[in-house]
Amino acid sequence: MIDLKLLQKDFDAMSAKLSRKKVDTSLIADLKKKNEELKKAKTEFETLQAMQNSMSREFGIYKKEGRDVSELKEKVDANKINIAAALEMQRERQEELETLAMSIPNMPDDNVPDGADENDNIEIKKVLAPREFTFTPKEHWELAEQNGWIDFERGVKLATSRFSVSFGMGAKLERALINFMLNFNSKRGFEEVSVPVIVNRNALKGTGQLPKFEDDLYKIDSQELFLIPTAEVPVTNLFADEILEESQLPIKMTAYTPCFRKEAGAAGRDTRGMIRQHQFHKVELVAITTPQTSDKVFDEMLACASDILTALELPHRLVTLCTGDLGFSAARTVDIEVWLPGQNTYREISSVSNTRDFQARRAKIRYKDGDKNSMVHTLNGSSLAVGRTLVAIMENFQNEDGTITIPKVLEPYLGI
RNA sequence: GGAUCUUUGGCAGAGUUGGUCGAAUGCACCGGUCUUGAAAACCGGCGAGGGUUAUACCUCCCAGAGUUCGAAUCUCUGAGGGUCCA
The missing domain is CATH 1.10.287.40 (Serine-tRNA synthetase, tRNA binding domain)
Incomplete structure (x- = not known):
């Protein structure tokens, strides 16, 4: 607020x-x-x-x-x-x-560029050069089906459109990625937490999904409970209504959860493949800091997400979101977009945001600031969206015959 | 699912014949005295939100509703926790 x-x-x-x-x-x-x-x-x-x-x-x-x-x-x-x-x-x-x-969004930071939509976002830098292909790279859904990794039809049979099922190496890779990412984040000082994926209305108000965006959430009809759209909700709200000691800060956490989104208003976009699913895995970073350190922690989080992609040898770029593309709660956001050769474009794979004291005021997360109580700053970022990382691996590591090379860093996680 | 107990400040824990209780006490924490320094001891301070230059004042003893001039204290409903039964 x-x-x-x-x-x-x-x-x-x-x-x-x-x-x-x-x-x-x-x-x-x-x-x-x-x-x-x-x-x-x-x-x-x-x-x-x-x-x-x-x-x-x-x-x-x-x-x-x-x-x-x-x-x-x-x-x-x-x-x-x-x-x-x-x-x-x-x-x-x-x-x-x-x-x-x-229902009023957060104020953008002064240095956030003006703009209408994602076309006005500003690239900060590119990391790793896209690979030169000697053949025409395929898109991930083709590769996924060819390798038997992902079954889109059976997902629809079990639930509805925008659900999929992973088999064999596809499923293994998802698990490997989750573990790899969590370990990576832990080494960077983010404590691992495991949280409920069902939360109440209050938690969602705290982080800003409610009251405005109820249409995007899966609700459990009989109760006032919702499936989380991101781990940001339960993890940030862990400290709702609390007054923290300054010495506890910054609190840096990482959590893996499935995420659930109705994707209302996304009709027709990314209908093929697993870029935009109703249920997806994500490893999230959340930090609670003093106002003085939030920018520093923001950089740490961004570096963490970017370095994971680098470790996976995936070309990507960092993009500062313009005012028009900024989310409801964010004062500042940097997206990380991964290169997808099959689509011949960069696609969002992570989003790191500083909400300043916007969520803190809603969720009443404060800290002892000398003799008074002040609002903390809260930050969140994906590191990373697991499904999209898998997509990126498939497209970037594909061979001419449609087989896919496994990134070396994942081998220990696959028992290879 | 049924029965019963319970829910108080950062924590622990008084307070249940309704009245000056925002709440004893202990711990933790902060400041001071003492000490070369620390510990101990002693003295003082110490819940949150609103409001004010500062007071005053208002609200909060799980949540909501009620009884009453007046409720942490009584009644009802709900939620969380414990125990017993199924």
Whole structure:
């Protein structure tokens, strides 16, 4: 959530930043107005409540002294009606404010480039040169089927479209990649955690998926529970509602989970193959830091993801997302795109974001900052999306006859 | 699924004949005295959110609803945890 105090203090700066993310200034103005109205309603209610409290205390004293309370009771009863009305007013205001505030995205960092969509993203650097092919490289679904690694039809039979099944070496490679990535991240100082893949509404509010993006989530009908769209949700919320010691920070974690996304609005995109599935494996990095160290940890996370690809000998590039392509919670994001020779293009395989204090404010993750409590910074990044890594391996390591060479670093994980 | 108990501040743990309890006490933590330094001892401070220049004041004792002038304390519902039964 954006900082309402800051909004009150420096409306212009804030609305200028948010307008870069295409948030209408009138919305921000409305938010400010609602905040002021809430304050007013609160003051009104609290004044009445204070009256009530002091009269009640008096009441106790009267009783003890055996004095007549009938007159006092009349006053108190009359006041009660006013309190009820004031409380109702306050509640309405609160709800209005919250609904609006929770649906406003984070402010982009100042150095995030302006832009409309992914075409305006800015490449930072390329790592490893794409291999020269002496034949026309195939796309991964062709290779996957030819090698018997992935069965798309049977996935559909079991569930619905955008589900697949991995067999044999395909399945083994997924497992190998997960282990390889987790170990790699551990060596970089990220503690491994294993978390629930079903979470409640509150957790999703904390990281920003709710209330705005409920359509993208798989919900368990009978309960207010959802399948996670990313491990970022449970891992970041691990410390929700807590006040951490500064000495604990930064907390750096890595987790493997399956992820579930409805992909609402993605109709027609990447319908073939396993680029865009409803269920996929992902190894995630999450960090909770002080504001002073979040940029440094961001670089560590980015390096970690990029180095995994380098270790796998996969050509990739780093791209700074422009304001138009930035996610709801992110203040800054760098994507890593892996080279797919079959598609002759770079495709996203990782996304590292700093949300600054946006999630921290929603999830109430704070730390002892001297003698006061301050919001932490939270960061998350994939390292990496497992299915897409497998796709990249297939396309980059394919041979002319359609067989696929296994990257050397994975051999120990495959019992080879 | 049934019965029963339980849910308090970072942790442990008082507080259940409703009233000045935001909450004893211990530990942890912070500051000070003492010490060459540390430990011990002693003194002081120490939950969170809102609000204020600062006070005042408001809210929070799992969540929600209720009874009452007044609830951590009583009632109901729900959630988490324990034990027993099936």
